[in-house]
Amino acid sequence: MNPEKVVFGFFIVLALTLNFGFFVGELDNPDHHHVYELFAVVVVNLMATVLKFGDRSQMGAVLLATSLVAILQLIAAALVWTAAEHITGTGLTPTVTASIVSLSGGAMLANVISVILLIIETVMLRR
Amino acid sequence: MDNIVFLIFRRMRRPLMTLLVVYSIAILVLTLIPGQDANGNVHYMDFFHATYFVSFMATTIGFGEIPFEFTDAQRIWVIFSMYTGVISWLYAIGTILTLVQDKTFQHALSENKLAKKIRSMREPFYLVCGYGETGSALVRGLTDAGQHVVVIEIDENRRNMIRIDNLRDFVPSLHGDAQKTLHLQEAGLQHSLCKAVVAVTNVNEANLKIALTSKLLHPHIKVICRADSHDVENNMASFGTDHIIDPYDTFATSLATAFQVPCLYLLQSWLFSANDEIELDEPVYPPKQKHWVICGYGRFGKALYERLIKEGIEVVVIEADPSSTGEPVEGIVMGRGTEANTLSEANIEQACGLIAGTDNDANNLSMVVTAREMNPNLFIIVRQNHSDNSAIIEAVKADMVMHPSKIIADKIRVLLSTPLLYQFVSLAYYQDNNWACELVSRITALVGHQVPNLTEITIDKNEAQAVVDVLEHGETVKLADLQRDPWKRRDCLKCIVLMIECHNDLLLLPGSETKINVGDRLLVCAGERGFTRLRWNLLHDNILSYVRTGTVVKHGWLWEKLSRKSK
Numbered sequence: 001m002n003p004e005k006v007v008f009g010f011f012i013v014l015a016l017t018l019n020f021g022f023f024v025g026e027l028d029n030p031d032h033h034h035v036y037e038l039f040a041v042v043v044v045n046l047m048a049t050v051l052k053f054g055d056r057s058q059m060g061a062v063l064l065a066t067s068l069v070a071i072l073q074l075i076a077a078a079l080v081w082t083a084a085e086h087i088t089g090t091g092l093t094p095t096v097t098a099s100i101v102s103l104s105g106g107a108m109l110a111n112v113i114s115v116i117l118l119i120i121e122t123v124m125l126r127r
Numbered sequence: 128m129d130n131i132v133f134l135i136f137r138r139m140r141r142p143l144m145t146l147l148v149v150y151s152i153a154i155l156v157l158t159l160i161p162g163q164d165a166n167g168n169v170h171y172m173d174f175f176h177a178t179y180f181v182s183f184m185a186t187t188i189g190f191g192e193i194p195f196e197f198t199d200a201q202r203i204w205v206i207f208s209m210y211t212g213v214i215s216w217l218y219a220i221g222t223i224l225t226l227v228q229d230k231t232f233q234h235a236l237s238e239n240k241l242a243k244k245i246r247s248m249r250e251p252f253y254l255v256c257g258y259g260e261t262g263s264a265l266v267r268g269l270t271d272a273g274q275h276v277v278v279i280e281i282d283e284n285r286r287n288m289i290r291i292d293n294l295r296d297f298v299p300s301l302h303g304d305a306q307k308t309l310h311l312q313e314a315g316l317q318h319s320l321c322k323a324v325v326a327v328t329n330v331n332e333a334n335l336k337i338a339l340t341s342k343l344l345h346p347h348i349k350v351i352c353r354a355d356s357h358d359v360e361n362n363m364a365s366f367g368t369d370h371i372i373d374p375y376d377t378f379a380t381s382l383a384t385a386f387q388v389p390c391l392y393l394l395q396s397w398l399f400s401a402n403d404e405i406e407l408d409e410p411v412y413p414p415k416q417k418h419w420v421i422c423g424y425g426r427f428g429k430a431l432y433e434r435l436i437k438e439g440i441e442v443v444v445i446e447a448d449p450s451s452t453g454e455p456v457e458g459i460v461m462g463r464g465t466e467a468n469t470l471s472e473a474n475i476e477q478a479c480g481l482i483a484g485t486d487n488d489a490n491n492l493s494m495v496v497t498a499r500e501m502n503p504n505l506f507i508i509v510r511q512n513h514s515d516n517s518a519i520i521e522a523v524k525a526d527m528v529m530h531p532s533k534i535i536a537d538k539i540r541v542l543l544s545t546p547l548l549y550q551f552v553s554l555a556y557y558q559d560n561n562w563a564c565e566l567v568s569r570i571t572a573l574v575g576h577q578v579p580n581l582t583e584i585t586i587d588k589n590e591a592q593a594v595v596d597v598l599e600h601g602e603t604v605k606l607a608d609l610q611r612d613p614w615k616r617r618d619c620l621k622c623i624v625l626m627i628e629c630h631n632d633l634l635l636l637p638g639s640e641t642k643i644n645v646g647d648r649l650l651v652c653a654g655e656r657g658f659t660r661l662r663w664n665l666l667h668d669n670i671l672s673y674v675r676t677g678t679v680v681k682h683g684w685l686w687e688k689l690s691r692k693s694k
Contacts (some may be wrong), residue, residue, distance in 0.1 A: 036155075039174055043151040043195030050144050082175045 011048040012063075012118055015070070016111040019045055021118050028094035033101055040080070041104065042074045045111070059121050066114045073107035134235060138226050138295075139434040141218035149215045151210035153181045160204055164195045169532060174677050185212025234302070238313065244299050245315040253543060254314055254321055255336050256305035257328035258285050260514050261291060261353065264536035265327065272544050273660040277321075279305040279314050281328070306336045308344070316345055323349035325539055331359045338368045344529035351539050355426060372538055374431040374531035382508070383434050385413050385527070390563035394570075395552050398581060398652075399537045407584045410564070411526055413506050414479040415440050422494050423485035424452045427510055428531070431482055432610040443473040465493040470501060479504040484529070488516045495523050547583050554635050566636070573621050574654045581625075582658065584649045584665065591665040597675070598645050604675065607639035613663050620660055622653030 018041045025032025049067040052060060077100045084096040157177040164170040172180075176194055183190050184205065198203065252275035255262055266289075267275050278300040280286040289300045303310035305328065315321050324341040326334040334352045340351045351370040354360045355404050363371050385392035393410040418441035421428050428444065432455060435442050441606050444455055445464040463467030464485070475481065481498050483491035498505055509525040511517070520528055557564065570579050584590050584600075594604050595625050606627075612618040627634045627641065628648040632642065653661060663670045675677050 035174060036158075039151075039155065039158075043147065050147060052142055053140050053143070054133050054135075056133055068653050078174075086175055089241065122243060 004099075005072045008051050009118060011051055012111075012114050015041070015048045015067075016108065016115050019070075019074075019104060019108040019111050021109050023101060025101075027101050028098040030092035030097045033097060035081070038074075038078060038100075038104065041107070042078055043048060043073075044106070045070050045074055048114075063114055063117055066110045066117070070107040070110040070114070073103050073110065075099075076081060077103035077107070134225060134232060135223075138222060139219070142215070144221045145215045146219055149208070149211045150181055150185065151183070152542055153204075153212060153674050154178055156204050156208070157181065157201070160198075160201050162195060162198050162201050166297045168388035170195060181208065181212065184209055185216055187213055187216075190465060220229075232260065235526045238301070238303075241299050241301055242313045245313070245318065247278055247319060248275070248315065248320055250279075251320045251322045252315065252318075254279070254311070254316060254324045256324070256333075257281075258289060258300070259329055260532035261327040263288065264514070265325065265539050266298060266530055267292070267294060268536060268540040270294045270298065272540070274544065277301070279303055279310055281305070304333075306333050306340075307339050311337065311340055312344070316341060316348075321348060322347065323351060323543055325543075326350070326352045327535060327539070328353075329357055335359055335363055338363050339366060342366050342368065351544075352416060353366070353535055370539075370542055372535050373430075374534045375427045377534050378529045378531075379430040379434040379539060382413070382431060382527070383438065385411060386415060386438050387561050388556065388558070388560045389413075390560050390567055390594070391552075391555055391558070394555070394563055394567050394631060397567075398548060398552075398579065399541055410567075413526070417441075417477060417479040418443055418474070419480040419482065420445065420470070420473045420475055420485060420498075421482045422446075422491075423483070423510075424449070424454065424459065425484070425486060426544065427484045427486075427531075428452075428468075428482070431484065434463075441476070445469055445473050458463045463490060465490050465497060467497055467501065469492075470498055475505070476502050478502065478505065480508070482508045482523075484510045486507070486510075486512055488512050488520070492519060492523055495525065497517075545581050545583050545650065547626055547628060547648060548581055550628075550633060551635070551650055554626070554633055558635075570652060571625060573623060573652070573657070579652045580655065580658060581652050584651055586647045586649070586662075586665075588641055588644055593664070593666055593668040593671040595645055595667055597671060598643070604643045604671075605639065606637055606641045608671075608675045609643070609661065609664050610639065611664070613660050613670045613674055616674050616677060620653070620664075622651055622661055624649050625652055626650040 014105065019039065022033055022037040022041050045067065049064070050072055052064040052067055055061070055064070080100050080103065082090075084090050084092060089095065150526075154174065154177045157172050157175055157180065159559060160172075162170050162172055172194075180193060185208070201626050253269060254277050255266055256279045258266065258278050258280040262278065262280070264456075266278060269276050273296075275296060276298050276299055278286070278289060279306050280300060280302065283302050286300050286302050289298050301310060301314045303313070304461050305311060305314075305326070311324075316324065324337065324345075326337040328334055329338075331354055334354060338350050338352045340346055349369045351372065352363050354363060354371050354373055355375070357373075358374060360371050381392060381395065384395065389410040389412050415438060419435055421432055421435075421445050422445045422448040424432070428446070431454075432442055432444065442455075442457075444457075444459045445462055446452055446454065446459050447461070447463045449459055449461065460473045462472070464470060464473075464483070475498050481495065483494040485491055488511060491511075495509060496506055499507070505524040508527045508529060509520055509523065511520045511528055511530040514530070514532060538549075571577065574593055586594055588595055594609070597604055606624060610620045610622060610624070619645050624637055626634075626649075627637045628650075629644055630646075651658075651661065665671070669679060
């Protein structure tokens with residue numbers, strides 16, 4: 001067992017599960033989407049991205065790419081939230097919530113791809 | 128470049144993770160601790176403000192407490208996160224700085240730069256493995272002749288000498304083991320413009336490995352190797368190494384030349400030397416009436432011993448350690464040869480020649496001085512092992528000096544730049560001494576006492592456009608035509624065509640009636656002006672038609688009309 005692989009797999013799967021947790025619920029209901037969850041998703045995704053740095057393989061490159069996509073989407077979601085609260089002052093209206101959650105949904109898609117790639121790699125190794 | 132990016136990222140994983148963890152915990156806890164607003168109401172900091180605050184706190188920029196003054200509970204947490212935040216920042220920055228100073232990193236950086244430079248080479252180049260005495264002499268000779276060279280050297284200090292050596296051309300050099308295929312490839316082994324690989328490291332095995340790798344990966348490339356033992360030579364020859372150079376055998380052969388054709392020896396050492404300053408000496412005539420004394424029966428001693436025996440000369444060998452070198456059938460005189468009693472035991476008083484051939488320059492010189500006192504008429508051959516000792520070796524005024532590094536470097540340079548010269552010398556060996564002496568005096572008349580310019584000219588579209596055009600019209604061009612002065616065709620150019628290679632046939636000193644064909648290669652020896660004018664003859668059809676027929680062809684519509692009218 002390679003401890004590095006354990007940590008790696010842990011963060012990739014955790015990124016997906018947290019992302020899913022934030023995403024589920026009514027799309028435009030702010031009560032179903034908690035800010036701490038989004039925070040956790042962003043942090044874990046950042047960590048997963050850093051872990052993918054410096055991997056020379058083709059698989060590593062694709063994994064890094066999916067992570068970067070997820071980060072991009074999540075940061076965008078966080079920015080939308082911040083803007084709604086502090087800049088425009090509209091607060092979490094259904095429109096704003098919907099766009100935040102759908103952005104995180106996109107990130108989740110990227111995270112799903114990450115996990116699929118991880119599974120593929122593992123299966124190839126076992127063969 | 129990829130390597131470096133990966134290296135940085137891999138090294139930065141841990142510090143970046145630390146930063147991330149420290150930041151996220153600090154931010155998270157800040158949002159959890161209740162604070163107070165200006166009116167004393169409970170206020171929880173939101174993520175936006177927490178992130179903002181932690182960002183300027185951890186980098187020690189510091190703007191004060193926002194959005195409201197902190198409660199004491201918040202301050203306790205801030206104290207804690209301040210220290211962890213600053214420390215993780217220092218850790219991350221420190222890692223980057225170490226990375227930049229790291230040897231591996233710097234090496235990767237410079238290697239990358241170099242590989243890119245070599246990949247973008249647009250002119251033919253030679254790959255020289257080993258920048259020792261031989262390598263540096265060779266690289267100097269080649270760059271002085273306007274050729275491009277790439278060097279691989281295993282020793283960092285010797286590689287740095289390239290920068291100090293003040294070469295004419297920029298020489299990209301790779302620090303690495305040339306035995307490793309990767310390093311050879313990085314240095315451009317498989318580059319389409321890589322014309323030859325020269326293996327002149329001081330390790331036979333390394334040279335062998337380089338030759339083998341080169342022949343396997345780039346079969347059409349010319350491979351030239353240094354080898355000090357016959358075993359390795361046979362091994363190298365077995366997979367088609369183009370030229371294998373053994374300095375001892377080479378010198379022994381030229382000594383034999385000096386015995387048989389003294390003028391050719393003179394001509395050869397003159398034409399092969401890289402240095403323009405060397406003046407033509409009188410030919411040396413090594414004596415063979417009485418016996419010779421060889422000090423040192425190593426590889427050099429053995430090679431000379433065999434040659435001298437073949438010449439029918441009696442030889443006495445002095446060797447200090449016959450158990451490791453072996454000994455000839457006649458037996459040896461034990462001793463170092465530096466003391467008078469050993470020398471007199473070898474009957475130096477009655478000898479006609481001395482070969483000081485040990486691998487120690489000081490011993491060799493001491494031998495020469497002692498022997499000269501006992502017999503001032505000796506013909507002396509000294510082996511020089513280090514080029515630093517040139518001054519003292521010169522001071523003893525030996526009749527012949529054998530410097531292995533220089534011999535190899537000169538030979539390789541000739542093989543690379545004017546391979547025809549090499550063939551010329553081996554053909555000339557079968558001529559008699561008068562022939563060689565006459566040639567020497569002809570060349571001296573041409574260029575004075577400096578080293579003559581030698582060039583190979585191929586009759587093709589590049590180097591002799593005009594000649595090719597005339598030949599393609601079915602007309603003939605004779606050698607005499609090319610050697611006429613384009614200013615005044617009755618005069619002859621100051622140049623000698625030493626040899627013509629025509630469909631693999633070699634023609635030594637071709638007569639003036641020799642016909643030129645497309646694809647011929649000419650070895651030409653000439654002064655500076657002779658060359659320029661010869662080039663005119665070869666390249667400009669006007670001039671060529673003048674030197675051939677004495678008439679100038681009119682070019683262009685108008686001139687053709689006018690010349691037709693005047694007829």
